[in-house]
Amino acid sequence: MKNTLIKSYSAFYLVLLSAVLITGCSMKLVADYDQMSVTNLEMINKKIDRLYLTMKMLPEVQRTYSHFQQNYLDIDVDIRAYERRQQLREQNEESVKQATILADLWQQDMQAHKQKNTLSDFMIKRRQAQYQRLLSSMIEAEMAKQ
Numbered sequence: 001m002k003n004t005l006i007k008s009y010s011a012f013y014l015v016l017l018s019a020v021l022i023t024g025c026s027m028k029l030v031a032d033y034d035q036m037s038v039t040n041l042e043m044i045n046k047k048i049d050r051l052y053l054t055m056k057m058l059p060e061v062q063r064t065y066s067h068f069q070q071n072y073l074d075i076d077v078d079i080r081a082y083e084r085r086q087q088l089r090e091q092n093e094e095s096v097k098q099a100t101i102l103a104d105l106w107q108q109d110m111q112a113h114k115q116k117n118t119l120s121d122f123m124i125k126r127r128q129a130q131y132q133r134l135l136s137s138m139i140e141a142e143m144a145k146q
Helices: 002-026 035-057 065-088 093-116 121-143
Strands: none
Touching: 035 065, 035 121, 065 093, 093 121
């Protein structure tokens, strides 16, 4: 009787363990890794870096918004396309939040330059570092999905 009871408990725990493992293996909490997203982020990072490096080479009086308006627009289009791509992916809430933060931040910085019509060396350095940190963390988050 005692042997049968032990076998019953053993079988029960084996079935329970199997159910937990099967359920655990099939649960998907984040989107799959997407190489295209990483490539897009690297391209956006490169364009932003080029924009600020180009500005930095010029005297401050020549860093007018109108001189860089097309660059801002091109980067904005890339960021919005990236944001839409993230919204279409399933189980991708964190990447969507990050993409929205990037898009909002870009809009704010673009409008600030438009209003002031120039950027100081300090602001260029600050923005370069800010976007470098943000985009690096976004790339690292995507890479963690591998």
